Amino acid sequence: MFSSLSLHTIIHVAVALLFPPLLLGVINRVKAVFGGRRGQPLLQAYYDLWKLMHKDSVISQTTTWVFLFGPVVSLATGILVALIIPLGHASAPLAFAGDVILAVYLLGLGRFFTMGAALDTGSAFEGMGSAREATFACLAEPVLFIGLLVLAKLTGSFSMIDVLGDGVAEAWSGATVALLLVLVSWFVVLLVENSRIPFDDPNTHLELTMIHEVMVLDHSGPALGMILYGASLKLFVFAALLVRLTGLAATGNPLADWGIFLTGTIVVACLVGVVESAMARFRLPTIPAALVGAGVVAFFGFLLVMIEL
Amino acid sequence: MMTALLEPCMVIAVLLNFYILSVSRLKMLIVVVAIQGVILGLMYPIVHQGFAPTAEAGLDLIPLVRLLALTIAIIAIKGSLIPVMLNRAVLLADIRSTVTSVIGFVPSLLIGGVGAAIVFVFAQQLPVSPDHHSPLLIPTSLTTVLTGFLILVTRREALAQVLGYIVMENGIFIFGLLLIEAVPILVELGVVLDLFVGVFVMGIIVHHVSRAFPEASTEHLASLKEL
Amino acid sequence: MTNELILVSGIGAILSGIPAAVLPARFRIGQALSALVLVFANAVGGYAVFQRLIQGPQAAVTFPSPIAGARLIVDMDGLSAFFLVPVLLVTAAASVFGLEYWKSSEHPQSFRRVPLFFGIMSGAMTLLVVAQDGLLFLAAWETMAVSALILVAAEDHIAETRRAAWLYIAASHFATLCAFGVFTILRSMTGSWEFGVIENAHGPLAAIMAALAFFGFGTKAGIMPMHVWLPSAHSQAPSHVSAIMSGVMIKMGIYGIVRVSTFFPDIPLAWGGIVLGLGTVSAILGVAFAIGQHDIKRLLAYHSVENIGIIVMGLGLALIGRATHQPAWIVLGIGGGMLHVWNHALFKSLLFLGAGSVIHTMGTRNMEVMGGLAKRMPWTANCFLIGAVAICGLPPLNGFVSEILIYTGLFRVLQDTPQGPVQAAALAAPGLAVVGALAAACFIKVVGVVFLGAPRSDRAATAHEAGRAMVGPMLVLVLCCVAIGLLPAACVPLLDTMVTSWTVGADGIPSVGTEFYLTPITIMAGLLIALCLAGCLALRWRGIADAPRGLTWDCGYAAPSPRMQYTSSSFAEMLVKLFRWALQPVVHAPSIRELFPQRARFESHVNDTVLEKAVMPAVRGGLWLVRWGRYFQNGSLQAYLLYILAIIVFLFLWQ
Structure with missing residues (x-):
């Protein structure tokens, strides 16, 4: 069940905890390059976190403990998920049968309390944000699961060690098209779950149009720092899923695997940056259609897998 | 070697079907349908390997030229002539730039997905000879026909209906690829005829409807109903 | 011993409401005593479940039944024991809750009958899951259904409550009718009312039995097209009754389906x-x-x-x-x-x-x-x-x-x-x-x-x-x-x-713990x-406890009012729209025409589509079909006596 403490475990924990904020810096740098600017330092997110952890905060008087518990849970679940999913090595420190479900539901728990914290402020804008978050999550989760069905069918297993380990690397030769479809649909899920353009604009100046950022308007200081860190963890987790899904980080050589994995996550971040630079935000009514579309694409992948075997 | 390209083409064709079901901008719809047409044009020479040069017969130029000419014709008509004409129609008739759906885009997309599933399961049961080119050919064609049908049934605008018709015709074209070795000339004639019919229908209907109803919405036809 | 104990527990629960029904209201001692008896009876039941778990199967307790040639069997098997746990726990908890929730001072009309039937319903459910024959099962089933009706109708001075109660009893009787069908088929196939595997369960009769069980018990359980009674009954009943209805009673429908599925050797x-x-x-x-x-x-x-x-x-x-x-x-x-x-x-x-x-x-x-x-x-x-x-x-x-x-x-x-x-x-x-x-x-x-x-x-x-x-x-x-x-x-x-x-009787069934490792x-x-x-x-540690308190930021708006908050309808709006095809929301929105519109109201409801679009039209259609039957229901006692006579004569001749 649980792999013994080894070098992989140590690297895994270190990467999972230290690496994620870098991805935010990469995305911003790519956007800056596209916009013709020099951009902020790659390590800006680390400076921000440091700064936020040392700031004081102001708390709304309508709130209860849920308001502060939201950031805590989103961070705690983010860390736990980062320790459950495989990174540069197929078996994660906390891998077990059924870890896939636990990971998805942990993210759900984080979302639940983030929405609760938003509603706790009694602000119309934050209510709006959490309503949108709830709605889009309902459409994004099945996409993730349909993709999992494809992987489970191809690898004959459903714990992450096989689904995102050597099993998927072997499956690529037989079912390239289906896996490509899953990859595309999961990339869409990454964009939605991490509130990126074209689904949400993390940098917009208009609260009315936001989703995730508007939910955390009232958080400040260390709590906001936790949210920022939790968000970077979530982005990292999804990027890791995509990289593992490509099967490239399963060469057998541990050093190469970790190298490919880390490069891969940075490539995913670059891709997100390119999408953000090249696309405009969708109109709100278009988002459900786009998500259902991603679901249909993944479902088509499942159909392909089912008939070709 | 060539058949390896066939399946990606068909997968893209099916994915385009889903995209067609979810697009609301008319111009985008025209572009997507055109892309689908081009992909069908590319599929034609891939399937049509019976006329490829073989070792015994040596290089026979005439079928090859014909193959190339037809391919270019299909791509030109589906990928350029029709979209250009449709875009002209949009300009001339001053048609609204968005398509509206009777049931909404998300439900039509879902119906499309479920329909594809049913078609794929159904196609598994069909008693077709095993030596046809790909297990995907029939389901792809039926899914495309279904998509065209869905567009015809659920979209309000006349122009969108023309596009639905074209998509449906694309589906029939894919089905025709199955018979391409048995009766090549028939299929090829059919292809050309279909294309012309499409253009005619488009030209005639849009011009007539646009003269009578500037918005070109088929819902106005309901006012002709006897009370 | 365990089967006797569970029988005692069930009967104790059935009788538990009597103190509340007869003792004077002033000191609330009756209610307290009732809750105490119910908790105690359920504790006895819990002990019986525990004993069953460690001792394994016990000899069944049987009684001769009023119908000749049959016997009533009480035997707690694994399935019964499993379902007993929520029955015993939840009814006990809810009855204590009811002490304060349904005070005699606040509900002078119903404070006696609610605890009385609460106890009867709890006990009936206990007996229901340990019954191993059709007759006892049906008796317990109907007791449960009828006492639930009285509990739903606790506030029967409200018209909406009466409607909910009617709908509930109609659905419940549909379920009971199906249950009768199931056990009649069981009797015709095996020659007895007793539960057990039907060896020759094949052919259309078995399929009918399974369908009756699924749709009948499914109505009680509230599976989707048959759920129509559930929203109104659960919302109109007192909350502690809703708790046991939703927590336990609808599970009896599930129990019915699960129990009947054990009758078939192959599915x-x-x-x-x-x-x-x-x-x-x-x-x-x-x-x-x-x-x-x-x-x-x-x-x-x-x-x-x-x-x-x-x-x-x-x-x-x-x-x-x-x-x-x-x-x-x-x-x-x-x-x-x-x-x-x-x-x-x-x-x-x-x-x-x-x-x-x-x-x-x-x-x-x-x-x-x-x-x-x-x-x-x-x-x-x-x-x-x-x-x-x-x-x-x-x-x-x-x-x-x-x-x-x-x-x-x-x-x-x-x-x-x-x-x-x-x-x-x-x-x-x-x-x-x-x-x-x-x-x-x-x-x-x-x-x-x-x-x-x-x-x-x-x-x-x-x-x-x-x-x-x-x-x-x-x-x-x-x-x-x-x-x-x-x-x-x-x-x-x-x-x-x-x-x-x-x-x-199946071999090679692994443990749940080995199929999915739970640690x-x-x-x-x-x-x-x-x-x-x-x-x-x-x-x-970062000093959040002493953080200053301020207004909700709300994008800089300085005078936020509670009415500006997102409401439950606005929160749900996007999701309701996504499911518009099923929910068919009813929206009363003002149409705004002039530049300075008048005060307006906006309302939206989601009614039960199945009830309104399918069941009610079907009921009306059914009533229209059988309208000629009204001719027989003419209110004349003599005519009714004549019908009875006619049927008796018919039965004699038919034999």
Whole structure:
């Protein structure tokens, strides 16, 4: 069940905890390059976190403990998920049968309390944000699961060690098209779950149009720092899923695997940056259609897998 | 070697079907349908390997030229002539730039997905000879026909209906690829005829409807109903 | 001994209401005594279940029945023992809650009959699950159904309540009619009313029996197209009654289906497919309907439809497993489904009790006038929040455990040997994911609108916490939810006994614990809690406790008012629109024509589409068809006597 403490475990924990904020810096740098600017330092997110952890905060008087518990849970679940999913090595420190479900539901728990914290402020804008978050999550989760069905069918297993380990690397030769479809649909899920353009604009100046950022308007200081860190963890987790899904980080050589994995996550971040630079935000009514579309694409992948075997 | 390209083409064709079901901008719809047409044009020479040069017969130029000419014709008509004409129609008739759906885009997309599933399961049961080119050919064609049908049934605008018709015709074209070795000339004639019919229908209907109803919405036809 | 004990427990529960019904109202001693007797009787029952678990099967207790040649059999097998746990626990908790919730001073008309029939209903359910023959089963079933009717109609001076009661009894009688059909077929096939495997269960008669059982018991359980009675009955009944109706009574429908499924030696694949399909539909549409509700109890009632759907999904998977001889699917399906029976009984009754506590102080079920209650009633709010997290199936609570078992089973369908169409069953997994996400959306809405934010009305601003008799039972249920969530492996022995009893005579049925290793869940839950604690401590260390308090920022608006908050309808609006095709929301929106419009009202409702668009038209059509029957119902006593005579004569001649 649980792999013994080894070098992989140590690297895994270190990467999972230290690496994620870098991805935010990469995305911003790519956007800056596209916009013709020099951009902020790659390590800006680390400076921000440091700064936020040392700031004081102001708390709304309508709130209860849920308001502060939201950031805590989103961070705690983010860390736990980062320790459950495989990174540069197929078996994660906390891998077990059924870890896939636990990971998805942990993210759900984080979302639940983030929405609760938003509603706790009694602000119309934050209510709006959490309503949108709830709605889009309902459409994004099945996409993730349909993709999992494809992987489970191809690898004959459903714990992450096989689904995102050597099993998927072997499956690529037989079912390239289906896996490509899953990859595309999961990339869409990454964009939605991490509130990126074209689904949400993390940098917009208009609260009315936001989703995730508007939910955390009232958080400040260390709590906001936790949210920022939790968000970077979530982005990292999804990027890791995509990289593992490509099967490239399963060469057998541990050093190469970790190298490919880390490069891969940075490539995913670059891709997100390119999408953000090249696309405009969708109109709100278009988002459900786009998500259902991603679901249909993944479902088509499942159909392909089912008939070709 | 060539058949390896066939399946990606068909997968893209099916994915385009889903995209067609979810697009609301008319111009985008025209572009997507055109892309689908081009992909069908590319599929034609891939399937049509019976006329490829073989070792015994040596290089026979005439079928090859014909193959190339037809391919270019299909791509030109589906990928350029029709979209250009449709875009002209949009300009001339001053048609609204968005398509509206009777049931909404998300439900039509879902119906499309479920329909594809049913078609794929159904196609598994069909008693077709095993030596046809790909297990995907029939389901792809039926899914495309279904998509065209869905567009015809659920979209309000006349122009969108023309596009639905074209998509449906694309589906029939894919089905025709199955018979391409048995009766090549028939299929090829059919292809050309279909294309012309499409253009005619488009030209005639849009011009007539646009003269009578500037918005070109088929819902106005309901006012002709006897009370 | 255990069977005698459980019999004593059931009869004790049935009699428990008598003190409340006869003792003087002034000192409330009668009510207290009733609750005490019921708790004690259920404790005896609990002891019997425990004894059954460690001692194994016991000799059945039998009685000669009033109908010649038959006998009544009481025997607690694994299945009975499993279902007894929620029956005993939840009814005891709810009866204590009722002490304060349904005070004689506040309900002078019904304070006697509510505890009386509450006891009868509890005892009837106890007897129902230990009955091993059709006659006792039917008797207990009907007792339960009728006493529930009286409880639903507790406030029968309200017209809406009377309507709900009518609808309930009509649906309930449909269920009873089907149950009669099931046991009559059982008798005709085996020659006795006693439960057991029917050796020659094949052909159309077996199919009819299965269909009657599924649709009849499914009506009681509230599976989607048959759920029509459930929202109104659950919302109109007193909250502690809603708690046992939703937590336990509808599970008796599930019990019926599960019990009847043991009669068949082999199950066709199609049955499993139908059950799984309807379960998925039920789960998705149940939660979709829930999202559109403004009435907190109607919302919870629709969530019962959803959770019954999840249970039925597990059952469907197990039936598919039986049809294809896949022990892993059987164990994970029935194990997950039945564990969800427990879990739903716990968190749904917890939520209904929490809702009752809110309604008690607010005097209304409309969520739109609540808000900010967490500050005024922290115990209720926190219990409700825990129940909400549990019902969404989120870790580290109990709902997650049963859902992960079902998920694992559904994914196993893709991995194990039989390929082909049966693998389409795995598509229920994304369905379950949709359900989970929708449930989370719905419950964060409830928690947010009712307990968080600022009070939306004066009543909400002056709300008060519930008393100890109401908070106590909620805490007990919270503890159970947390315990199952943290230590799911502790449920394995009872689950295994239940699985063994369900798969009568089958070999090679593994333990639930070996098919899905549950210990990691405990470790993960522990880690999660530790991380959350660490996070809280970190915030505290950064001085969050002394952080200054200010207005909600609200984009700089300096005078926020509670009316500006997102309401339950606005929260749900996008999701309701997504499910517009099923929910058919009714919107009364003003049409704005001039530049300076008048005051206007906006209203939206989600009514029960199945009831309004299918059942009611069908009933009206049926009434129209049988209108000639009215001719016989002419009100003349003589005519009625003539009918009786005619029928007697007919029977004589027919013989």
